Amino acid sequence: MDEFLKQALEIVKAQAGIRAMTEEEMTSMVVKIAASLRSVADGTPCAGPAVESATETHGDPKKAIKEKSITCMECGKTFKVLTKKHLATHDLTADEYREKHGYKKKTSLIAKSLSKARRKKMQEMELWKKKGAKPGKAN
Incomplete structure (x- = not known):
């Protein structure tokens, strides 16, 4: 097995131990990291795919x-x-x-x-009113 691939697998294995990852995320991350490691070893500038995966968001x-x-x-x-x-x-x-x-x-x-349920519950509890105050009298 390619040395860069082994290193990439170790990195992804450590990352998967910290956070939940889908199978697709793991495979794409291995490919990106292996390519990045290979380009660094060759001395060619990499486009930074490892940075992209770190800033990736899920949806809008x-x-x-x-x-x-x-x-x-x-x-x-x-x-x-x-x-x-x-x-x-x-x-x-x-x-x-x-x-x-x-x-x-x-x-x-x-x-x-x-949030709506909590708001409704708090309104029903009426914590802003003083206990023991008679209705209709302002204290």
């Missing part, structure tokens, strides 16, 4: 926040909430994630239906 950020799910733009998985723990697997904070993918600073990384 505007379409990522859906009614029942939110799609992580880094790995393509769907969630109800993009948590700090998940974003940490991509070495990002919520603020860095928003900035990287063009979201506004106040955009919540949560599915729309879950």
